Amino acid sequence: MIDANNVVQQITKGQLFDFAGGVHPPQQKSLSNTTPINTIAEPERLYIPVKQHIGVQGSIRVCIGQNVSKGEPLTTSGNPFAVPVHASTSGMVVEITEHPSAHPSGLPETTIIIEPDGHAQWQLMPVITDYFSEDKVTLLERICQAGISGLGGAGFPTHIKTNPQKPVECLIINGIECEPYISSDDRIMREHAWQIKQGINILRHIINPKQIIIAVEDNKPEAMDAIKTACIDDTSITIANVPTKYPAGGERQLIQVLTGEEVPHDGLPIDIGCLMYNVGTCYAIADAVLHGKALVQRVVTLTGQALKAPQNVWALLGTPIHHLLTVGDYDPQRQRSQKVIMGGPMMGFTVHNDLVPVVKITNCLLVPDREELPDIQDERPCIRCGLCADACPAGLLPQQLFWHSKAKEYDKAQAYNLDACIECGACAYVCPSEIPLVHYYRKAKSDIKHQAAEKEKSEKARERFETRQARLLADKQAREEKHRLAAEARKKAMEQKGGSDAKDKIAAALARAKAKRAAAQTNKDAEE
Amino acid sequence: MQFSLSSSPHNRVRRDTSQVMRMVCYACIPGILAQTWFFGWGTIIQISLAIMTAIVTEATILELRKKDVSRGIRDYSAILTALLLGICLPPLAPWWLIVIGTFFSIAIVKQLYGGLGFNMFNPAMVGYVVLLISFPISMSAWLPVQSMAQTPYDFIDAFTVITTGYSQSGYSLVQLQLGVDGITQATPLDAVRTGLLSGMTYSETLSSPIFSSGWGWSTGWSAVSIAYLLGGIFLLQQRIINWHMPISMLAGVVVTAGLLNMIAPDQTGSIPFHLFSGAVIFGAFFIVTDPVSGSTTDKGRLIFGALIGFWTVIIRTYGGYPDAVAFAVIIMNIAVPLIDYYTQPRTYGHQS
Numbered sequence: 089m090i091d092a093n094n095v096v097q098q099i100t101k102g103q104l105f106d107f108a109g110g111v112h113p114p115q116q117k118s119l120s121n122t123t124p125i126n127t128i129a130e131p132e133r134l135y136i137p138v139k140q141h142i143g144v145q146g147s148i149r150v151c152i153g154q155n156v157s158k159g160e161p162l163t164t165s166g167n168p169f170a171v172p173v174h175a176s177t178s179g180m181v182v183e184i185t186e187h188p189s190a191h192p193s194g195l196p197e198t199t200i201i202i203e204p205d206g207h208a209q210w211q212l213m214p215v216i217t218d219y220f221s222e223d224k225v226t227l228l229e230r231i232c233q234a235g236i237s238g239l240g241g242a243g244f245p246t247h248i249k250t251n252p253q254k255p256v257e258c259l260i261i262n263g264i265e266c267e268p269y270i271s272s273d274d275r276i277m278r279e280h281a282w283q284i285k286q287g288i289n290i291l292r293h294i295i296n297p298k299q300i301i302i303a304v305e306d307n308k309p310e311a312m313d314a315i316k317t318a319c320i321d322d323t324s325i326t327i328a329n330v331p332t333k334y335p336a337g338g339e340r341q342l343i344q345v346l347t348g349e350e351v352p353h354d355g356l357p358i359d360i361g362c363l364m365y366n367v368g369t370c371y372a373i374a375d376a377v378l379h380g381k382a383l384v385q386r387v388v389t390l391t392g393q394a395l396k397a398p399q400n401v402w403a404l405l406g407t408p409i410h411h412l413l414t415v416g417d418y419d420p421q422r423q424r425s426q427k428v429i430m431g432g433p434m435m436g437f438t439v440h441n442d443l444v445p446v447v448k449i450t451n452c453l454l455v456p457d458r459e460e461l462p463d464i465q466d467e468r469p470c471i472r473c474g475l476c477a478d479a480c481p482a483g484l485l486p487q488q489l490f491w492h493s494k495a496k497e498y499d500k501a502q503a504y505n506l507d508a509c510i511e512c513g514a515c516a517y518v519c520p521s522e523i524p525l526v527h528y529y530r531k532a533k534s535d536i537k538h539q540a541a542e543k544e545k546s547e548k549a550r551e552r553f554e555t556r557q558a559r560l561l562a563d564k565q566a567r568e569e570k571h572r573l574a575a576e577a578r579k580k581a582m583e584q585k586g587g588s589d590a591k592d593k594i595a596a597a598l599a600r601a602k603a604k605r606a607a608a609q610t611n612k613d614a615e616e
Numbered sequence: 617m618q619f620s621l622s623s624s625p626h627n628r629v630r631r632d633t634s635q636v637m638r639m640v641c642y643a644c645i646p647g648i649l650a651q652t653w654f655f656g657w658g659t660i661i662q663i664s665l666a667i668m669t670a671i672v673t674e675a676t677i678l679e680l681r682k683k684d685v686s687r688g689i690r691d692y693s694a695i696l697t698a699l700l701l702g703i704c705l706p707p708l709a710p711w712w713l714i715v716i717g718t719f720f721s722i723a724i725v726k727q728l729y730g731g732l733g734f735n736m737f738n739p740a741m742v743g744y745v746v747l748l749i750s751f752p753i754s755m756s757a758w759l760p761v762q763s764m765a766q767t768p769y770d771f772i773d774a775f776t777v778i779t780t781g782y783s784q785s786g787y788s789l790v791q792l793q794l795g796v797d798g799i800t801q802a803t804p805l806d807a808v809r810t811g812l813l814s815g816m817t818y819s820e821t822l823s824s825p826i827f828s829s830g831w832g833w834s835t836g837w838s839a840v841s842i843a844y845l846l847g848g849i850f851l852l853q854q855r856i857i858n859w860h861m862p863i864s865m866l867a868g869v870v871v872t873a874g875l876l877n878m879i880a881p882d883q884t885g886s887i888p889f890h891l892f893s894g895a896v897i898f899g900a901f902f903i904v905t906d907p908v909s910g911s912t913t914d915k916g917r918l919i920f921g922a923l924i925g926f927w928t929v930i931i932r933t934y935g936g937y938p939d940a941v942a943f944a945v946i947i948m949n950i951a952v953p954l955i956d957y958y959t960q961p962r963t964y965g966h967q968s
Contacts, residue, residue, distance in 0.1 A: 268627070353965035410617065427619050433627040456626070474912045474913075484963055485960060488912075508965060516628070520632050
């Protein structure tokens with residue numbers, strides 16, 4: 089458990105900690121961060137996947153042909169881990185179908201397709217201006233109903249995170265944005281610092297943390313100034329200027345930088361008294377509570393040298409990529425093969441086609457030109473140089489993980505703490521043999537997960553079988569016991585009914601049978 | 617529109633294996649120049665022969681293994697191995713020596729173990745040790761610093777001696793080894809070793825003509841060491857190598873030599889003698905830093921390097937050979953899996 093007051097004292101003295109490893113890839117932020125966030129025209133169709141967070145999906149509460157308003161919930165659920173999705177603008181539901189997902193796999197998932205009517209008619213939730221006098225549960229309920237899940241990348245339901253079962257020492261607001269190219273958090277901090285501050289106030293009211301720290305990387309001085317201005321009359325908020333190093337924005341890494349403490353490998357930040365929110369999430373919380381607006385849009389960075397007009401835009405959730413590529417003035421001629429990365433160059437994934445929609449965790453579309461990001465397909469043997477281990481922020485030995493993952497020796501990979509890998513890509517970034525290390529780890533992790541699931545399944549089947557066998561055996565034994573008892577009871581009853589009487593009856597019956605047999609024998613002899 | 621797919625991260629440091637290998641080759645240049653300046657053209661010819669043999673051997677075996685030959689050659693690893701072995705041989709050693717050594721390094725030590733990345737031992741050092749054990753006389757036929765040689769030789773001489781055994785004017789290798797005083801010049805390590813074995817004290821051995829400076833090291837040999845040190849500093853500065861192994865090896869040499877010299881000052885060499893007389897500097901920056909056969913954890917690298925330094929001094933002092941870097945490296949190569957296993961770093965969020 090950290091001591092928040094100590095931590096804040098250190099930060100105000102300008103003392104920060106360092107995390108192991110890390111890399112310094114070229115920033116490329118100025119490509120997109122010089123112009124204000126642009127408001128763009130609505131697309132012709134919106135593709136809204138019903139599940140955009142970690143957890144369970146709600147059930148769909150609209151039908152084809154139904155008119156919906158902007159901000160109207162499309163799904164509903166009583167499950168605490170379900171977060172609703174909303175119509176991003178007013179229009180008509182034209183289809184509910186399987187559609188390629190905004191996921192590395194690109195697997196189709198249930199998606200509600202809306203054709204906007206062009207009016208953008210809001211359906212607002214009641215505005216809660218005086219949130220200080222509101223019950224915490226009401227506010228959590230509002231955060232959930234507004235469909236807010238972590239906008240930083242993980243997509244964990246915010247209302248669940250905001251209801252910790254342990255006391256919170258430090259509320260940390262993450263404005264690091266350590267991935268190169270991406271500037272959506274940078275721009276939202278510059279332009280909407282005040283609303284972010286309002287979101288933080290709401291979180292403070294709900295969580296009641298001892299200290300609040302806003303962390304901004306030192307490559308974003310303008311954002312830092314804006315945040316400082318917004319917090320100028322609030323001395324209870326500490327602002328940390330974090331040195332630029334990838335992946336300083338990773339939750340566990342940032343906690344280490346600010347507090348010097350590590351989150352236990354099998355625990356959560358709250359176990360050491362920390363709770364972390366992305367600046368975009370704070371903005372969305374303020375929107376939901378103070379303006380009654382559900383989460384229907386987010387800032388998306390459109391960047392890369394293959395776009396003639398890189399910029400940040402307010403994109404409605406569900407906006408297909410081709411619409412944003414048009415906004416960014418995409419020039420396919422600048423690419424060798426057509427490629428769009430959702431997210432940054434380190435952890436982003438390539439999307440399958442241009443109909444993939446923007447979802448709650450989409451912070452960037454990166455469209456590199458042919459010179460910009462190398463195509464990597466020339467994997468060579470590992471020369472054990474150890475650059476990967478020097479770069480790993482989790483203190484792992486990436487090449488050992490690689491050997492064992494490649495050889496499918498998953499128990500050994502796990503012995504080298506494969507689970508602790510955050511897939512930041514620093515190891516593969518520095519690898520001189522261009523080995524797609526993270527790819528091997530992902531494969532190993534998913535195989536391990538799969539194997540564990542299989543094992544659990546077969547374990548359950550075995551248990552079921554054994555239980556059934558035991559039940560059958562018990563039934564059989566019970567039946568036999570019952571028969572035995574019944575027989576004994578009959579015997580007893582017979583004996584009790586007058587012992588000799590019964591014996592006489594048996595003797596008489598035997599005598600009768602004997603006489604009969606003798607008679608038959610006599611007859612037979614006579615015939616002969 | 618369908619897009620092409622790839623796995624994250626999508627960005628890379630644009631320094632690949634072949635660049636790393638090439639940088640190490642370039643870093644050898646000052647040392648090679650110094651060697652050529654002090655000991656004549658032989659080294660250059662040895663290196664050229666080694667590189668040719670390495671390319672032919674590597675290509676042949678890759679072809680036999682049905683691998684991409686040009687890709688294999690272009691990673692420069694075979695060329696680097698050849699270069700390192702060529703540097704280690706006496707400048708006028710007969711041509712077949714370097715050919716056998718390089719062939720052994722590439723074919724047996726590297727490719728038979730599975731090629732680049734899979735060799736357990738440092739190929740150049742095993743090649744060197746094989747030659748040293750099999751052909752001890754040829755392998756110790758070092759030349760005097762050319763300014764002190766009775767008969768300095770030129771490039772053509774070097775070529776003919778290496779190929780035929782005699783220079784243009786008919787001098788044999790043995791004659792070329794003579795110093796101005798008409799005595800066969802040994803290496804400084806040899807001189808001290810022979811001296812100590814014949815009952816002289818360490819300080820008496822330093823009166824041998826090879827130690828012209830009063831510092832306990834020989835002009836030519838230490839200058840070569842310093843040239844390699846420059847190359848090593850370049851590699852450190854370019855972050856091609858980590859500081860752990862070279863520094864810990866040097867520390868291992870300093871501590872071991874220092875202790876021995878304290879206990880028995882007359883029977884053992886001083887710290888500067890050990891550092892600058894033989895292959896220690898070259899070894900620290902160019903040999904122990906071979907990533908494939910070395911330790912991979914930071915702590916492991918420190919142990920690996922320090923023990924190589926330790927063994928080098930111990931074998932030099934008590935063993936059967938004047939220099940010992942190659943033996944020390946091979947001994948520690950064997951220990952690498954063990955070292956790596958016991959020096960795993962603490963993972964984030966885990967107890968140590």
